[in-house]
Amino acid sequence: xxxxxxxxxxxxxxxxxxxxxxxKALDNVDDRGRMLAADGTPLKRQLAKSLRIQKIRALALIAxxxxxxxxxxxxxxxxxxxxxxENEIVSETLPRTVEALADWDYDSGESPGDEVYAALYDxxxxxxxxxxxxxxxxxxxxxxxxxxxxxxRSGRGVDDIGELYQDxxxxxxxxxxxxxxxxxxxxSDEWLAAQEAWDEESGEPLPDFQLREGMPTLLPExxxxxxxxxxxxxxxxxxxxxxxxxxxxVWAALYTDLTNKDVxxxxxxxxxxxxxASAAVGDFETTPIKQAFLDMDEDWGxxxxxxxxQAFSPDYTSGYFxxxxxxxxxxxxxxxxxxxxxxxxxxxxRTMFMSLVITFSCILLGYPVAYLLATLxxxxxxxxxxxxLLPFWTSLLVRTSAWKVMLQSQGVINDVLVWLGLVxxxxxxxxxNNQFGTIVAMTHILLPxxxxxxxxxxxxxxxxxxxxxxxxxxxxxxxxxRVYFPQSVPGIxxxxxxVFILSIGYYxxxxxxxxxxxxxxxxxxxxxxxxxxxxxLAAALxxxxxxxxxxxxxxxxxxxxxxxxxxxx
Amino acid sequence: MGTTADSDAFVAFERxxxxxxxETLVVKDLNxxxxxxxxxxxxxxxxxxxxxxxxxxxxxxxATHGEIKLDGKPINNIPPHxxxxxxxxxxxxxxxxxxxxxxxxxxxEVRGMAKAERExxxxxxxxxxxxxxxxxxxxxQLSGGQQQRIALARxxxxxxxxxxxxxxxxxxxxxxxEHMQFEIKRIxxxxxxxxxxxxxDQTEALTMSDRVAVFDDGRIQQLAPPDELYExxxxxxxxxFIGENNTLEGVIEEIGGNRCTVKLDSGEVIDANxxxxxxKGDRTRVSIRPERVEFNPDLGTTAHTLEATxxxxxxxxxxxxxxxxxxxxxxxxxxxxNRADQKRLSPGETVKIGWLPEDCRAxxxx
Numbered sequence: 001x002x003x004x005x006x007x008x009x010x011x012x013x014x015x016x017x018x019x020x021x022x023x024k025a026l027d028n029v030d031d032r033g034r035m036l037a038a039d040g041t042p043l044k045r046q047l048a049k050s051l052r053i054q055k056i057r058a059l060a061l062i063a064x065x066x067x068x069x070x071x072x073x074x075x076x077x078x079x080x081x082x083x084x085x086e087n088e089i090v091s092e093t094l095p096r097t098v099e100a101l102a103d104w105d106y107d108s109g110e111s112p113g114d115e116v117y118a119a120l121y122d123x124x125x126x127x128x129x130x131x132x133x134x135x136x137x138x139x140x141x142x143x144x145x146x147x148x149x150x151x152x153r154s155g156r157g158v159d160d161i162g163e164l165y166q167d168x169x170x171x172x173x174x175x176x177x178x179x180x181x182x183x184x185x186x187x188s189d190e191w192l193a194a195q196e197a198w199d200e201e202s203g204e205p206l207p208d209f210q211l212r213e214g215m216p217t218l219l220p221e222x223x224x225x226x227x228x229x230x231x232x233x234x235x236x237x238x239x240x241x242x243x244x245x246x247x248x249x250v251w252a253a254l255y256t257d258l259t260n261k262d263v264x265x266x267x268x269x270x271x272x273x274x275x276x277a278s279a280a281v282g283d284f285e286t287t288p289i290k291q292a293f294l295d296m297d298e299d300w301g302x303x304x305x306x307x308x309x310q311a312f313s314p315d316y317t318s319g320y321f322x323x324x325x326x327x328x329x330x331x332x333x334x335x336x337x338x339x340x341x342x343x344x345x346x347x348x349x350r351t352m353f354m355s356l357v358i359t360f361s362c363i364l365l366g367y368p369v370a371y372l373l374a375t376l377x378x379x380x381x382x383x384x385x386x387x388x389l390l391p392f393w394t395s396l397l398v399r400t401s402a403w404k405v406m407l408q409s410q411g412v413i414n415d416v417l418v419w420l421g422l423v424x425x426x427x428x429x430x431x432x433n434n435q436f437g438t439i440v441a442m443t444h445i446l447l448p449x450x451x452x453x454x455x456x457x458x459x460x461x462x463x464x465x466x467x468x469x470x471x472x473x474x475x476x477x478x479x480x481x482r483v484y485f486p487q488s489v490p491g492i493x494x495x496x497x498x499v500f501i502l503s504i505g506y507y508x509x510x511x512x513x514x515x516x517x518x519x520x521x522x523x524x525x526x527x528x529x530x531x532x533x534x535x536x537l538a539a540a541l542x543x544x545x546x547x548x549x550x551x552x553x554x555x556x557x558x559x560x561x562x563x564x565x566x567x568x569x
Numbered sequence: 570m571g572t573t574a575d576s577d578a579f580v581a582f583e584r585x586x587x588x589x590x591x592e593t594l595v596v597k598d599l600n601x602x603x604x605x606x607x608x609x610x611x612x613x614x615x616x617x618x619x620x621x622x623x624x625x626x627x628x629x630x631x632a633t634h635g636e637i638k639l640d641g642k643p644i645n646n647i648p649p650h651x652x653x654x655x656x657x658x659x660x661x662x663x664x665x666x667x668x669x670x671x672x673x674x675x676x677x678e679v680r681g682m683a684k685a686e687r688e689x690x691x692x693x694x695x696x697x698x699x700x701x702x703x704x705x706x707x708x709x710q711l712s713g714g715q716q717q718r719i720a721l722a723r724x725x726x727x728x729x730x731x732x733x734x735x736x737x738x739x740x741x742x743x744x745x746x747e748h749m750q751f752e753i754k755r756i757x758x759x760x761x762x763x764x765x766x767x768x769x770d771q772t773e774a775l776t777m778s779d780r781v782a783v784f785d786d787g788r789i790q791q792l793a794p795p796d797e798l799y800e801x802x803x804x805x806x807x808x809x810f811i812g813e814n815n816t817l818e819g820v821i822e823e824i825g826g827n828r829c830t831v832k833l834d835s836g837e838v839i840d841a842n843x844x845x846x847x848x849k850g851d852r853t854r855v856s857i858r859p860e861r862v863e864f865n866p867d868l869g870t871t872a873h874t875l876e877a878t879x880x881x882x883x884x885x886x887x888x889x890x891x892x893x894x895x896x897x898x899x900x901x902x903x904x905x906x907n908r909a910d911q912k913r914l915s916p917g918e919t920v921k922i923g924w925l926p927e928d929c930r931a932x933x934x935x
Binding site for chain 2: 462464465467468469470471472473474475476478479482483486487
């Protein structure tokens with residue numbers, strides 16, 4: 001009886017004759033107040049563990065849909081939101097200009113200084129080699145008319161600046177006309193050797209261009225331009241600098257360097273040539289860079305142009321959004337557009353108004369149908385339901401075109417009215433290609449979306465409520481007004497949200513029957529996406545539309561309460 | 570039953586028929602007269618026509634034939650809202666979008682009553698059903714029993730003289746149901762209103778009603794006070810439907826006065842009380858209540874005794890329930906009170922049983 005196992009004090013588990021202690025241990029809480037499971041681990045963790053498998057399985061089941069929605073729905077919306085503010089094209093195409101322009105003050109009313117034009121020369125030259133200057137011109141043309149042609153013209157003229165110097169250098173010495181001269185002058189010996197050895201047939205990549213030692217200090221500007229040129233033709237055109245005449249930009253750079261630098265210390269290849277040129281440049285005909293641009297197009301002296309470039313130089317811009325609300329981002333800040341250029345405000349208002357009219361028409365026409373569906377005996381209700389769903393089995397285009405046939409001036413309705421003598425043959429009603437046509441066709445098309453939620457709510461209202469109201473003394477009208485209708489309101493709410501949101505972004509029907517006065521904002525968005533290619537503006541309009549819908553949804557939630565919206569039982 | 574209504578009856582059905590499809594009658598030739606202040610229950614299995622009768626009275630169904638009179642005036646062509654009949658529905662039908670007080674106020678509002686008076690009446694009605702503090706709640710916030718009280722109060726608040734109740738306690742649990750039975754009965758008595766109550770629960774019918782109309786197959790099978798209904802059922806349907814009942818089948822041997830002799834199919838001959846058998850040779854179904862049967866009887870010379878074999882003995886606390894095999898019937902039940910000297914039988918035992926001939930009713934065999 002002396003060993004530990006038989007000592008009753010050493011028994012750690014609750015003794016069988018102490019069930020109370022056992023029970024106490026079961027609903028124990030730890031020192032942090034958490035419930036503990038039977039084995040002493042926190043109950044919450046235990047629960048999470050036991051549910052984990054279930055959760056993983058559920059997640060695996062929804063994963064395909066989640067992925068699909070993310071890829072095809074969330075991502076495009078995010079991209080659209082991004083596009084509506086994205087504006088990297090200016091700073092990417094004209095990086096040096098944007099930098100140089102930062103110090104310039106638009107309010108001075110003066111065109112910027114020479115260093116800005118010099119930067120523009122660099123940027124524009126490269127951009128036109130890459131054929132990107134027209135794209136930028138198109139982008140800036142949204143903001144200031146005429147910029148597009150300015151950039152196109154300048155793209156063609158920017159070569160002239162350097163050509164002036166090229167011609168004079170070539171007149172000076174015929175050696176300048178040979179492509180090799182440049183390569184031997186600027187390129188290092190190793191590169192030259194490698195380039196000479198390179199065989200096009202071999203399929204090997206062209207060797208990297210290397211500057212001759214000392215060149216960057218001797219002819220800094222020329223070195224930079226030569227490097228850019230060599231790199232460009234190597235990567236873009238797969239050409240060797242040995243066989244290509246340098247860009248005119250390089251000639252202009254050589255002129256600048258030779259006027260500023262002393263090259264007497266140079267002793268590489270073509271030393272004589274360079275010395276000769278250095279001595280001659282003083283007599284060269286020259287045009288200051290700013291003047292050269294003004295000669296190309298006098299708009300380059302216009303502070304408006306520079307102001308616009310400056311205003312749109314950041315990577316992100318509010319310009320598209322301002323455009324979308326009939327405003328304009330000018331160098332002075334945001335300003336309203338001219339009265340006759342404002343269209344988006346009108347379109348937004350019209351879209352709202354017509355969507356509201358369509359929603360109300362749908363309520364008026366759909367409520368009785370939903371009521372019948374909910375109250376008729378099963379057999380007749382099923383037949384009616386098929387009639388309600390029938391439009392879904394017909395193509396949207398067919399239904400819309402059918403309305404065109406019905407409503408046009410030589411259409412069915414007009415013919416009948418004329419035949420009845422209600423309308424004179426000369427005064428046929430104009431019912432299509434206007435707001436009326438759009439409202440009629442869209443009410444018809446969206447009606448099922450109103451009826452179905454209303455029906456599903458109404459079918460949950462037991463007939464005993466109306467009976468109770470009648471037995472309490474209410475007439476049919478009162479029973480409907482006080483008892484039935486209030487209970488069907490959630491269905492109206494659900495249907496209205498559905499129809500309103502659908503109609504606010506509707507495109508096909510207004511496009512076909514809307515004419516000019518019956519089109520929606522969505523038609524304008526489609527125009528910018530597919531015709532004017534101003535995707536940023538289209539994205540901004542779409543974003544505003546999305547915001548309007550969200551705000552309306554929020555307002556509806558505040559006023560009616562989204563909990564009151566029911567799509568069924 | 571079967572007579573046309575008295576002219577001074579408060580509610581009267583006169584030869585009323587109802588058919589939904591023009592082929593079958595749901596209600597066949599209904600005649601019923603209720604004096605003012607009566608609590609009448611329509612009892613019957615589902616599909617027996619009792620709810621249809623109620624709906625015709627309320628005005629939600631029209632009678633195919635016959636006349637329904639309220640206070641002497643025909644009401645067939647009066648729409649429901651002009652009948653002034655209070656009604657309590659099976660699922661209460663409290664308007665979910667109104668508070669309790671608004672629900673109660675509704676019948677007063679549609680009658681154009683002034684606000685002050687309305688509030689007074691609503692308050693009084695709520696107090697009557699002991700729900701005085703619940704006026705501001707929504708029906709969904711109340712329990713089933715509370716909703717039931719509100720539905721009752723709403724049917725009474727506009728002082729209807731006739732209140733119809735369509736299985737109002739069906740959704741409540743047993744205890745609450747029993748409590749509400751007394752509550753409804755008390756309120757009906759206090760207000761002196763006439764109540765037509767529909768149920769398929771016979772206990773409810775027996776405990777609450779002044780008279781019970783047992784419906785089956787579109788007809789009233791028997792219209793009688795509860796005790797009469799239980800003790801003197803007029804036909805075998807009522808005997809079967811109300812309470813527990815033992816039946817033995819046989820043929821009338823002799824008949825005369827209030828005695829007849831029945832030769833059971835198993836050969837035994839017993840005395841019985843003829844109810845709706847008329848002549849010798851008729852087939853009959855003899856009915857005896859389980860609590861009227863005694864073991865090893867000492868009932869005098871008039872009683873017959875039969876041999877029985879015990880099949881099952883069930884202890885139920887206050888009573889013992891013994892299932893026996895008697896004259897070819899294996900489902901013969903005997904209930905005995907749990908007394909100290911009561912013998913507990915065990916299966917397989919044979920025992921003698923007997924009863925008074927008056928308790929043994931010879932009814933129609935259908």
